[in-house]
Amino acid sequence: MTKIRIGLIGCGFMGRAHSNAHNRVPNFFPELKCKPVLQAVCDSNADCVKGFAEQWGYASTETDWRKLIERPDIDVVEICVPNKYHREIAVAAAAQGKMILCEKPLCMNTAEGEEMAAAVEKAGVANMVSYNYRRMPAVSLAKALIDSGKLGRIYHYRSNFLQDWCISASVPQGGDSTWRLDVGSAGSGVTGDLLAHCIDTAIWLNGGIKTVTAMTETFIKERMHVETGKMQPVGIDDACSFLCRFDNGSLGLFESTRYACGHKALFTFEINGEHASLKWDLHDLHRLEMFDHNDPGPVRGWRSIHVTDHGGDHPYMERWWVPGLQIGYEHSFVHQAADFMKSLETGEPCSPTFRDALKTQAVCEAVLNSASAGSWALL
Amino acid sequence: MTKIRIGLIGCGFMGRAHSNAHNRVPNFFPELKCKPVLQAVCDSNADCVKGFAEQWGYASTETDWRKLIERPDIDVVEICVPNKYHREIAVAAAAQGKMILCEKPLCMNTAEGEEMAAAVEKAGVANMVSYNYRRMPAVSLAKALIDSGKLGRIYHYRSNFLQDWCISASVPQGGDSTWRLDVGSAGSGVTGDLLAHCIDTAIWLNGGIKTVTAMTETFIKERMHVETGKMQPVGIDDACSFLCRFDNGSLGLFESTRYACGHKALFTFEINGEHASLKWDLHDLHRLEMFDHNDPGPVRGWRSIHVTDHGGDHPYMERWWVPGLQIGYEHSFVHQAADFMKSLETGEPCSPTFRDALKTQAVCEAVLNSASAGSWALL
Amino acid sequence: MTKIRIGLIGCGFMGRAHSNAHNRVPNFFPELKCKPVLQAVCDSNADCVKGFAEQWGYASTETDWRKLIERPDIDVVEICVPNKYHREIAVAAAAQGKMILCEKPLCMNTAEGEEMAAAVEKAGVANMVSYNYRRMPAVSLAKALIDSGKLGRIYHYRSNFLQDWCISASVPQGGDSTWRLDVGSAGSGVTGDLLAHCIDTAIWLNGGIKTVTAMTETFIKERMHVETGKMQPVGIDDACSFLCRFDNGSLGLFESTRYACGHKALFTFEINGEHASLKWDLHDLHRLEMFDHNDPGPVRGWRSIHVTDHGGDHPYMERWWVPGLQIGYEHSFVHQAADFMKSLETGEPCSPTFRDALKTQAVCEAVLNSASAGSWALL
């Protein structure tokens, strides 16, 4: 058994999700030879990092990420801080020979992403970007069905990620909780935060995107900035939608917003093939919908598959409880952490690597460019 | 082409449903050799019957049902009046050699039902009871699937019919609109009105019932009687549920009430077989749910079949619009009327005949007896 | 009581829907002073038109539409033939002083539409285009809720119309059943056939559209033409999607295709406002989904409203059966026919008039232009 010593940077929502994942891996994936150990956690807020370490069981703390990445007792650096810091930390950590697990989106723009991918490749270190939804059992099952050829030629792909938490003008920008509304910290709004998930899943399931036309909007033009206490212009996109064409000839339709009253985290995708179609919705993440045209005519219909079966039927589920008993959001992170540990054992890269995630970054960038130029953008 | 001259008795909700059905048969079943003609309508309320005749296109009116059944220009007598009149009218109409289409439930009790069945059989006239839901396409499809053997051995059958329109104590009893709350007119409450539908469908789909244990309740003990203007005891059952065993060894569970807040007409059934299960719900009557255990493990799930296909896939649907476009409640009456016309052409009885409907009557009676005695009742 | 004598041109699917509607109006809207009478039906196929007249009860037939529109015993001309004939018939009928009810889309292009609108306005005749979905009770209810201000500022509108009947390459183009695949007869593919419905509803519910960017595709490039028996290029759009901005500042997303395996007639819309959101789906047309942010926090959720209530709660439903019993597709045509009759009584135009429908035509044209040019188009 090899201990893989984790050094986490960032004590926010994602820091919690990653910490929980590592804690669960030994319980649910006991056969793994590489076992994560919570070695150190780093946050610039000294009070906060102490409490976090105690709550999650980290052996030590740091307040300067540069210290953390230099520590010889750290094997993996996990980057769970706002997007604007990803590049600098990742490049420095790679230079120290650390493995890196980076939160999505990879970075602020493709130039940064190229630098990051080059850095980890030069250093020869394991690296991965946390597009966790790939490892939801229902999504993994969709991937397996598509790859099996069951759908045949693909005609359509559509996906959206709709939220409603920004409708109130009193939500501020900047700071620890709302840095996603501050363009300086996040780089973009829903495009990097939400559409990035849609795009990563789409590319994984349906292949590359070659051309896009997009539209963005900022509905609320000014919000109070937490750091200045003043009303400041909002620089991010509140909503973004785009049309696209995939390499395989299918048509795509994507939409994201934080102004869709009634949707808290409605991440959906649907793919229509010649023979069958699939649908998924994060709000009921344990279900996959499938329509199979090869069913006999009288009994053709959308099947609601409760993705909780054992015996190899449903990815990852044998690890958990018994059929019919659903798992939740956090489990995608547990599966991701386990697959990453497994990859260290086998030496195979664990997808999506930085290089893989660059493709999503490129689509995001093309989308924002298209919206800004008012024209189609090529990839 | 033979004209089948209809004489309707009763201008209420059911009178409308039957009149509409006859009006549509020639449009949607043009190949039928027997064509219904609205010859006469009868209601004791002279003003009401005139307006009804004009609205629906009846050629003449009567205010005394005895006159109507004696008219030589009437071929079919349709009985759409409160239950307490069914027996007398049916027996008299049969004696006049009229064909009879009687609203459900057949009668007030099995003794009446025996007399009615004997009368039509002696007269040798076509007869049918309006258990219209058998001819909902989704329900007809369920019947075909069960009869094909797809489900295998049956373990369970459950059905309910839940409404909520009696929760208010200000709803009266008796009169034209609320005679169903008056035990003198209706004979029973939800048992004859709602459970009778559940039971007819159950027997049709799953065979005979051999033993029952039931519970009834009258939640609101007194209601104003429309005819007297006074508060009077409520004699009907507001709610009734029962357990039973079917002849085929499966277990049954039935429930009905008019006090289930949020359900307007939730008539559902579910049948669980060894290999497959089926579910239906009147609130979305154009859908049938099916689970097929023979589907491959990874993609097993409940299928929501939108029963609107053509090409012989879905019963009756070729008559209507195009796939995906649903029909409604009234269409079950159109199908029933068309099948009755067809049966006149072929000479085959059109199920459920009076004799068939007696089985449902017997279960209703056993249910009420069981509830009253507090013990299991045999059939 | 005034008889309104109908002259129908076209014995196809739409001819049936319109004929059925007129037949039902007197039964379900008995108070109307104007009553439709099926005076004549016209189709170039002489055999077909005879059978149709008999089936639906038309008093006479024609095989030349010019004859029909000249008949003095015709008050309303109903145009239910392929799009390429709409303009010529409508202009000629208007010149004869006939009222006109025209199937959608109004015409082949906006130039034709302008001519048609001018013609009916010059003639001063009642006119309407059959965007029947406006008169689905659930859609009418959505309109009432939006107009009441319940949703507040609107952020998003999305709509699609997905079908799957063209996936097979063996479906031909042209002829009576598949003229919609022949660009010469239809003018466009899904844009005029399906998106036109989405757009009409959108404009009605959410106001004008000012700019669009679109993408179209023809997946199957050649299909056998029924009239020539030869493989010929397919000139229509098999799929079309577009992004848009509405006059009220909200963002729109539209998609249509006939290659979405599993969807027979999935016409949906969703509108997201500041305070509430609404959703509808033709596959379950009797339901409207609503989310109301003003509900107390613990019990906020999407409500599935079964649009079948009486007492003024749900538009049109009092005309039909009892709460909980759904109606179907065809009822939207009955409501439309009844509203048209009512408008003759009041003298108020019955929306959508030709002029109203021109707006939808203009959006369709902008969409096709945008797709062809690969750039945003202004309206």
Place this chain on the structure above:
Amino acid sequence: MTKIRIGLIGCGFMGRAHSNAHNRVPNFFPELKCKPVLQAVCDSNADCVKGFAEQWGYASTETDWRKLIERPDIDVVEICVPNKYHREIAVAAAAQGKMILCEKPLCMNTAEGEEMAAAVEKAGVANMVSYNYRRMPAVSLAKALIDSGKLGRIYHYRSNFLQDWCISASVPQGGDSTWRLDVGSAGSGVTGDLLAHCIDTAIWLNGGIKTVTAMTETFIKERMHVETGKMQPVGIDDACSFLCRFDNGSLGLFESTRYACGHKALFTFEINGEHASLKWDLHDLHRLEMFDHNDPGPVRGWRSIHVTDHGGDHPYMERWWVPGLQIGYEHSFVHQAADFMKSLETGEPCSPTFRDALKTQAVCEAVLNSASAGSWALL
């Protein structure tokens, strides 16, 4: 901070669920003063217990439960073994002054239950039975809504627990995985295993049950016994359904089976009150359905509440992720463990105690007696 040293007996499915729960409490309920520590695990299978201890982090192991309960370093004994051992272990552990968390059902019959309740009360030790579903956020929310009086007078309660894993005759009885099919180990079949959950929730939400009439069936009469390798009669109930009356005058309907093809763990309840109704389904455990008759007529409908909100709206959810992100089955055990720890801090009993759980046991016993006698049974 007080360490609460756990001694777990049983390494099966429930042993895993309990171990996981304790492991997560410190991460998600960091403010608790009592913190569970995995001190020892016991199983008669020596190999198995070693692996289990390693996987879950237990500090030590035992193979004789008597040794475990005598250890002074154990504060809480957790009983996760087949029902037939509950009484003996619990009584002995209480005599040792240990706190006890016992898996459901409490015991084999009410006589045993009385002895167990008396033992813990005499010893004055904290005790609880693991009816974990009470602590599903959606179920806890239902409890809060009912207790607030929102539903008014209750008319109906219905609940079922349907599974399908016993349809195959090749499933054996007895042994570690299928002891639930062996009457000697389990005491009863679905009644103690599944209906016990339905009944516990029902009593909690709707009060006491006073009279029942039940029906049971054993569909497959013989199964191979794991311990003997021989076909032996099946002594348990494969299916059980019952009608009942609650103390508050409402009517109840319960059903459970392991032969409902298509249902893996369909645990549902529905409660109908004068003003509102609630529904829940374990297959989508993060949703609660509510119908509120006080909503305005046009927009009344069943609300699907996604029980994932913060700010005090949804019980327990603030502990987890962000709104819209669902939790799973195991979280009910985490909440239970946390509430138990909290109760040690406050000194308040943590419901359901042994005494509370005796009520459910009594209903189960009455149900089985009623089924066996074929008559109503009083409680």
